Amino acid sequence: xxxxxxxxxxxxxxxxxxxxxxxxxxxxxxxxxxxxxxxxxxxxxxxxxxxxxxxxxxxxxxxxxxxxxxxxxxxxxxxxxxxxxxxxxxxxxxxxxxxxxxxxxxxxxxxxxxxxxxxxxxxxxxxxxxxxxxxxxxxxxxxxxxxxxxxxxxxxxxxxxxxxxxxxxxxxxxxxxxxxxxxxxxxxxxxxxxxxxxxxxxxxxxxxxxxxxxxxxxxxxxxxxxxxxxxxxxxxxxxxxxxxxxxxxxxxxxxxxxxxxxxxxxxxxxxxxxxxxxxxxxxxxxxxxxxxxxxxxxxxxxxxxxxxxxxxxxxxxxxxxxxxxxxxxxxxxxxxxxxxxxxxxxxxxxxxxxxxxxxxxxxxxxxxxxxxxxxxxxxxxxxxxxxxxxxxxxxxxxxxxxxxxxxxxxxxxxxxxxxxxxxxxxxxxxxxxxxxxxxxxxxxxxxxxxxxxxxxxxxxxxxxxxxxxxxxxxxxxxxxxxxxxxxxxxxxxxxxxxxxxxxxxxxxxxxxxxxxxxxxxxxxxxxxxxxxxxxxxxxxxxxxxxxxxxxxxxxxxxxxxxxxxxxxxxxxxxxxxxxxxxxxxxxxxxxxxxxxxxxxxxxxxxxxxxxxxxxxxxxxxxxxxxxxxxxxxxxxxxxxxxxxxxxxxxxxxxxxxxxxxxxxxxxxxxxxxxxxxxxxxxxxxxxxxxxxxxxxxx
Ligand code: ADP
Ligand code: MG
Numbered sequence: 001x002x003x004x005x006x007x008x009x010x011x012x013x014x015x016x017x018x019x020x021x022x023x024x025x026x027x028x029x030x031x032x033x034x035x036x037x038x039x040x041x042x043x044x045x046x047x048x049x050x051x052x053x054x055x056x057x058x059x060x061x062x063x064x065x066x067x068x069x070x071x072x073x074x075x076x077x078x079x080x081x082x083x084x085x086x087x088x089x090x091x092x093x094x095x096x097x098x099x100x101x102x103x104x105x106x107x108x109x110x111x112x113x114x115x116x117x118x119x120x121x122x123x124x125x126x127x128x129x130x131x132x133x134x135x136x137x138x139x140x141x142x143x144x145x146x147x148x149x150x151x152x153x154x155x156x157x158x159x160x161x162x163x164x165x166x167x168x169x170x171x172x173x174x175x176x177x178x179x180x181x182x183x184x185x186x187x188x189x190x191x192x193x194x195x196x197x198x199x200x201x202x203x204x205x206x207x208x209x210x211x212x213x214x215x216x217x218x219x220x221x222x223x224x225x226x227x228x229x230x231x232x233x234x235x236x237x238x239x240x241x242x243x244x245x246x247x248x249x250x251x252x253x254x255x256x257x258x259x260x261x262x263x264x265x266x267x268x269x270x271x272x273x274x275x276x277x278x279x280x281x282x283x284x285x286x287x288x289x290x291x292x293x294x295x296x297x298x299x300x301x302x303x304x305x306x307x308x309x310x311x312x313x314x315x316x317x318x319x320x321x322x323x324x325x326x327x328x329x330x331x332x333x334x335x336x337x338x339x340x341x342x343x344x345x346x347x348x349x350x351x352x353x354x355x356x357x358x359x360x361x362x363x364x365x366x367x368x369x370x371x372x373x374x375x376x377x378x379x380x381x382x383x384x385x386x387x388x389x390x391x392x393x394x395x396x397x398x399x400x401x402x403x404x405x406x407x408x409x410x411x412x413x414x415x416x417x418x419x420x421x422x423x424x425x426x427x428x429x430x431x432x433x434x435x436x437x438x439x440x441x442x443x444x445x446x447x448x449x450x451x452x453x454x455x456x457x458x459x460x461x462x463x464x465x466x467x468x469x470x471x472x473x474x475x476x477x478x479x480x481x482x483x484x485x486x487x488x489x490x491x492x493x494x495x496x497x498x499x500x501x502x503x504x505x506x507x508x509x510x511x512x513x514x515x516x517x518x519x520x521x522x523x524x525x526x527x528x529x530x531x532x533x534x535x536x537x538x539x540x541x542x543x544x545x546x547x548x549x550x551x552x553x554x555x556x557x558x559x560x561x562x563x564x565x566x567x568x569x570x571x572x573x574x575x576x577x578x579x580x581x582x583x584x585x586x587x588x589x590x591x592x593x594x595x596x597x598x599x600x601x602x603x604x605x606x607x608x609x610x611x612x613x614x615x616x617x618x619x620x621x622x623x624x625x626x627x628x629x630x631x632x633x634x635x636x637x638x639x640x641x642x643x644x645x646x647x648x649x650x651x652x653x654x655x656x657x658x659x660x661x662x663x664x665x666x667x668x669x670x671x672x673x674x675x676x677x678x679x680x681x682x683x684x685x686x687x688x689x690x691x692x693x694x695x696x697x698x
Contacts, residue, residue, distance in 0.1 A: 219311065
């Protein structure tokens, strides 16, 4: 058996493989494209394609695919084989530069939000050389961007790459002012901690809600939930450990640095964290990780639930997006430096992020807004729907001292003179000190904790990158025009703190009092539902920025708004229909059967001895009968609002109607069903309960 270092990355056409298999001219030219975005000429592409094909075939691949991330939220692929006929009825395995660079999937069914007229429905995929090709089963997967023939982005990768580019441009302007002319490229890095649930496959197969929607739509609270916190970091059960070992092996072969794994707070909940890497690669790798998690679970008779809220009453799952900015010279710009000069630069980048988050709260919120995540945010287990920034008390006090030009009350009371003094030492590792914050500074990175577990991290990062780029642009404009750089710089840092400190909050984000203070006193946004949040995409301030920096065109923004709203409506529609179906065909008949059996038992007993009161059974029959009526009424009320929503063509109107009318009716139907579950004999209940699902894997 091979050791981990031997098989790590064996299924990726990574730098090591490229170096070994490409001529040095081809390799250098490709690296130039990867690092600086230089145009690739066809002869280089042909050489790369031939080497990739040889490598893939040697590793058992027979097909290739342009792997892309359409706006459905999952990844898409269409496989073509390498086979090409040759003389004497033999075949050759071939792959050309043209096939590598550009593909034309018949992708007319992917959502385009009106961007693609049907007569030019095809769209094309374009190779993204900055993310390595990899082999999945027997297919060579080539990461690609997906666009319409007019050049409109139809995917998540294109705007993400554009956002990385604008951040690079603006950050370089700032670094130049600090004399860092050796820096040629600035990139953002991400490490995304992925939470998930594992449940038993046989139980899953018995629940139509899980099958159709990925979450449970019914289920009474089990006697034991997560109240003892005995699952968090608890010892890992053998079946789960076997799954994790297998998963790690698959991910390592794909060059994914899966690093830590542990049990999470809820029973059956777990987490995997990779080591951080460039945002584009991290995004691709997270998509692959989610896919592999599902596949590996299946091999172990398990199902991996990536939904944000598979179970009511226990914690949902998120993805912590750890984000930082660094230079190609190896400097993390969010890390406080050793010298006073470096510290001013750090402070500038820090306040730039604070300003970006404050000015574009809505954009960050909507970047994580989905039907699934709406159940999680603000539910006292995940950050609230209000965005704020956690800096920790010490860093906040430092900013406060700078703003007010007063001594910093640290270990030693001292006044900080920017550019002259070093920053007082503050606890750099504040990790997990405040789990309630949506956006926490943890020493040398920001942790955006609102991302949903099934979301692509592309959306959050493209908005974050762009918002920060825009702030850096404004700052660079001012600084470049300055006569006295130092004084303008200091004034800029101070002003930015004054104008944007309302977004800084170090307290408990789960507290109702905070929500009141945030909205009423600080004027922060509280966008509770997806339709409310998505509306912010078209706000002039956000739109001007995204269009102005060229990350989106106006058309692309409108199309995305429409797709997000339609997706939201479709998801809730499916859930509501599934509820009606399960309540009518499974729950009602079960409760009815138990109730009827109780009634006939009363009749039988009374026939045997008319003096028997049968008080218990009679009480239960009454209660169950009234629950049956309530369930029936709940089904009818839900059906009525579903039908009404079906008549609405406008996605904004429909989205709001669904949030305001359909979702409450779903909750109203669920209540008597869950109550009935607690009153019905277990042998009558038609599907596995919460207790079965949450404690069923050993
Ligand atoms: P935890 O938050 O669970 O205590 P860490 O904060 O050490 O753990 O790391 C969580 C994630 O953050 C990991 O994926 C890690 O690779 C990533 N990470 C660490 N440093 C950085 C950084 N400078 N930029 C981006 N991500 C980072
Ligand atoms: Mg963390």
